[in-house]
Amino acid sequence: MAEHQGEGRTRPGPPTVHAARRARILGSLVILSLAVGCGAEKTATTADKPKRKPSAVAPAPPKVEKIAAMTGCKVNIRTEADELREGVCETSLGDYLVTTFPEEKYKLTWLDTARMYGGTYLVGPRWAISARPGVLAQLRSKVGGTIQELDGMNGAGPPTGSR
Structure with missing residues (x-):
């Protein structure tokens, strides 16, 4: 059975570990979306290229x-x-x-x-x-x-x- 730690939390572990993990995941997604967005610009058809x-x-x-x-x-x-x-x-x-x-x-x-x-x-x-x-x-x-x-x-x- 999980421990009860204040205001409805049922999982042990400091909240900073979870926040840091979420920040890393979010940062990775932002970098990935920027890389994909920049790459999409380069995939124009040859008819579109000067x-x-x-x-x-x-x-x-x-x-x-x-x-x-x-x-x-x-x-x-x-x-x-x-x-x-x-x-x-x-x-x-x-x-x-x-x-x-x-x-x-x-x-x-x-x-x-x-x-x-x-x-x-x-x-x-x-x-x-x-x-x-x-x-x-x-x-x-x-x-x-x-x-x-x-x-x-x-x-x-x-x-x-x-x-």
């Missing part, structure tokens, strides 16, 4: 001014936010935007949003360049990265404006 072209040049560092300088541009910063910095380059190659991110997760979110509109981007660690495909190919030889073609939502392409 088309990539590898680069022979090491990718540029994630700083707008450094990337712009590598491309021969004196950049005009147009956006300074916690999630990104963006600068405009106007060169003889063409016009383009250089966007950098403080963390890779912000770049991935930005690319997911850009996917709705489609287009081609030059992407490196914590940075992206937006321009016409011909300009991106020339910039890639200077800053490295990967050219990604994003199909757009239902192949509709970018919005044409309000009616």
Whole structure:
């Protein structure tokens, strides 16, 4: 017969042992769910994945001014936010935007949003360049990265404006 230990408890043993065991189990479940959630993101079909072209040049560092300088541009910063910095380059190659991110997760979110509109981007660690495909190919030889073609939502392409 089990011992009675205060307020309706019928099991012997200190309550801290049970609480510690529950905390370990809960922690394991949280870690497992995070690992499964992150893994699910990587299991997209090949149709969902952007088309990539590898680069022979090491990718540029994630700083707008450094990337712009590598491309021969004196950049005009147009956006300074916690999630990104963006600068405009106007060169003889063409016009383009250089966007950098403080963390890779912000770049991935930005690319997911850009996917709705489609287009081609030059992407490196914590940075992206937006321009016409011909300009991106020339910039890639200077800053490295990967050219990604994003199909757009239902192949509709970018919005044409309000009616």
